[in-house]
Amino acid sequence: MNRIKKVIFLSLLVSLGLALSIIESSIPVPFIAPGAKLGLSNIMILSTLVVFGFKEAFAVAVIKSITFALATGSFSGLFYSLSGAVLSVIVMYIIYTYFNSFFSLIGISIFGAIAHNFAQISVASIMLENIMIFSYLPVMSLVSLFTGYFVGLSSKLVCQNLNRTYVKVFK
Amino acid sequence: MTKWDKLLIIFVVIASLFGIFLVKYSAFNSGTKYVVIEVNGDEYKRISFGSNMVGKTIDINTKFGYNKIEIGDERVRVIEADCPDKLDVKQGWISSPGEVIVCLPNRLVIKIVAEDENDKEYDYLSH
Numbered sequence A: 001m002n003r004i005k006k007v008i009f010l011s012l013l014v015s016l017g018l019a020l021s022i023i024e025s026s027i028p029v030p031f032i033a034p035g036a037k038l039g040l041s042n043i044m045i046l047s048t049l050v051v052f053g054f055k056e057a058f059a060v061a062v063i064k065s066i067t068f069a070l071a072t073g074s075f076s077g078l079f080y081s082l083s084g085a086v087l088s089v090i091v092m093y094i095i096y097t098y099f100n101s102f103f104s105l106i107g108i109s110i111f112g113a114i115a116h117n118f119a120q121i122s123v124a125s126i127m128l129e130n131i132m133i134f135s136y137l138p139v140m141s142l143v144s145l146f147t148g149y150f151v152g153l154s155s156k157l158v159c160q161n162l163n164r165t166y167v168k169v170f171k
Numbered sequence B: 001m002t003k004w005d006k007l008l009i010i011f012v013v014i015a016s017l018f019g020i021f022l023v024k025y026s027a028f029n030s031g032t033k034y035v036v037i038e039v040n041g042d043e044y045k046r047i048s049f050g051s052n053m054v055g056k057t058i059d060i061n062t063k064f065g066y067n068k069i070e071i072g073d074e075r076v077r078v079i080e081a082d083c084p085d086k087l088d089v090k091q092g093w094i095s096s097p098g099e100v101i102v103c104l105p106n107r108l109v110i111k112i113v114a115e116d117e118n119d120k121e122y123d124y125l126s127h
Helices: A004-026 A042-053 A055-074 A075-098 A105-128 A133-170 B003-026 B086-092 B119-124
Strands: B033-039 B042-048 B057-062 B065-069 B076-083 B100-103 B108-114
Touching: A004 A042, A004 A055, A004 A133, A042 A075, A042 A105, A042 A133, A055 B057, A075 A105, A105 A133, A105 B003, A105 B119, A133 B003, A133 B086, A133 B100, A133 B108, A133 B119, B033 B057, B057 B100, B076 B086, B076 B100, B076 B108
Parallel strands: none
Antiparallel strands: B033 B042, B033 B108, B057 B065, B065 B076, B100 B108
16 A cells, blocks of 8 residues: 555656646746756655655656656657756765765755756767867856755755655655 | 855856866967868868858758858857757857857757867866
8 A cells, every 4th residue: 555655656746847847848047058947857856865765766757757758749858858867866866865964955956956967968979979068067057056056945845845744644 | 055065056166167267268279260060970061261251151951950050250150940949049159169059959060160179179078
């Protein structure tokens, strides 16, 4: 019974992340850098990591990327978002488990955002066979500071509420 | 927000500003400039600037998509594209060596290179 509850709970989190991604893709980002995103779905992934654990967060991140490609039909972007999601979850997990006493969720989310950008730019430079694309990384990491800060702040609030719900549902 | 969070933010700001500065700096020591158009990693066309080229447009029609670029006075931009987000069009003009316009859906990279680019490309590995 608990397992079914968990699957339902996780799929709810995936659909929330998917909804946030779709809403976000229709918001024009008021930054100079083209290609910059808010990364709102990272709120859901980070909260899953904190409340459930690494395996569940990894599953949510990967399924969210695939369903986003299915929902929008942009399969050329699937590889980029998938690589970014995988690397950012791994980095956030490492920071969360081993450096939890140093960084709050804000720091973890900034790490995740930078890892996401790094993975995407690496994949882009491999696919286009052009290392010059890395000159874009400093601009992106500067932007990801702001987005990472607000994502971390909001996932802190989400986690507080989610932990309360988690106790009610599973205990 | 812990002390380490603030340190991280300060570190990232400094590192990114340094990186931007490095890109800008290494983009300035220019010889003769070219526009190099690459599609799917292969060189598609190489254009040198000149007064007779100002205002000229070039169509790039490949199996990956369609883009139209305009050559200006020592600068270049994309004016038309069939990709969904049109980020390459929104980026506008690029002019200094090292700058790139990328259109991922059409696998297109437009870059400006200076004559002595061979040993320059590896500068980017350092940051």
